[in-house]
Amino acid sequence: MPELFNIVEHLSKSRKIRDGKFNEAIFEIISTASAAIKTQRVNAWIFVNNFSEIKCIGNYDLLNPSLELSPNLTQKDLPNYFKLLTSREIVITNDTFKNKQAAELLDIYLKPLDVHSLMDIPIHIGGELVGLVCFENTKTARNWTEREQKFGLVIAQMISLAIETDAKQKAKLELEKALTEQKILLQEVNHRVKNNLAIISSLINMQSEKAQDEYHKFLFQETRNRLMSIAAVHELLYQSKSYSQVNFKKYLNLILDNLIDSIDIKNKEIEIEREIKDVTLNVSIAIPLALIINELVTNSFKHAFKKKKSGTIKLSLVEKGEFVKLIVADNGPGFDHKKIKTNSVGFEIIDSLIEQINATISHKNENGSFYEITFKK
DSSP: OOOOOHHHHHHHHHHHHTTTTTTHHHHHHHHHHHHOOOOOOEEEEETTTTTTTTEEEEEEEOEEEEEEOOOEEEETTTTHHHHTTTTTTOESSOOOOGGOOOHHHHHIIIIIHHHEEEEEEEETTTTTEEEEEEEEESSSSSOOHHHHHHHHHHHHHHHHHHHHHHHHHHHHHHHHHHHHHHHHHHHHHHHHHHHHHHHHHHHHHHHHHHHHHHHHHHHHHHHHHHHHHHHHHHHHHSSSSSSSEEEEEHHHHHHHHHHHHHSOTTTOEEEEEEEEEOOOHHHHHHHHHHHHHHHHHHIIIIIIIISSSEEEEEEEEEETEEEEEEEEOOOOOOOOOOHTTOOHHHHHHHHHHHTTTTTTEEEEESSSSSEEEEEEE
């Protein structure tokens, strides 16, 4: 008999087992076991349907290596045999044709396959009984030695490892499938939200045509710009690999470009200077911050250049450690922040959003209006 230790060491290094090639791994284990202890047939089974059946997962016959898997055996047909199997002990039948424990198997399994001796080794995973590996000696009766029984236990452990690896591989594939489906679903959600906001924006545009004066038309335009600021983040999320983080530089540029295109500045040359660093923000911060910027830049367009034909709006966004600092400034005449704030819907929106992202905001007149917003990333 070959040195069993070397055989066990060989199986422990099997790539088929480690790589989760289940059928190949089971065949390698049982065929190696058959050759090692010179028994014609070795097969592996697992319990299914709450221990009411055992299902063959591997069948090796030295004289017929391509032997098909055996059909399921049921507790209903073999109650005593199943009682033995679930006892968690090694079941040994040296002479199956004379042993009463094997009587249930005699006509349906043992005689047709000429099995004279059986050694059934339980397979456990994490202390739970999951199946068995059967060593079957044909043509003659056989006494299974203690050494062979110990070898059988090792073979059972190898099979349990293959079963576990296969289960992990399937779980991984299921997880990957679920994540892919979730990604597609989130893409679709963001796409639909963006499209719905675009529809609402179009409706607002249509409604604004009925406005009787420029003041009310601009109110419609402000609302539309707020909507488009939210729609822009959903567009980025739809295109992105992430569904909780956005590149705020890209997001902010989209918002600013939309504002420039949408606001009628009546032949004035208004330049927006951008010093925007690459900062990644969570969506829960990005959307409120974008709306704040929308309000501040819109205010500059509306109020800073009434008496000027040209002007500059500066935006600066930098990240320092765990904090982000945003500056929005213009070179207009400045204003008394406290007086305007008392009757401004825009500033009510800003205050609410500042509180939402737990930020601080300060304003001063420094060659124009100057806002500084700081928040923790």
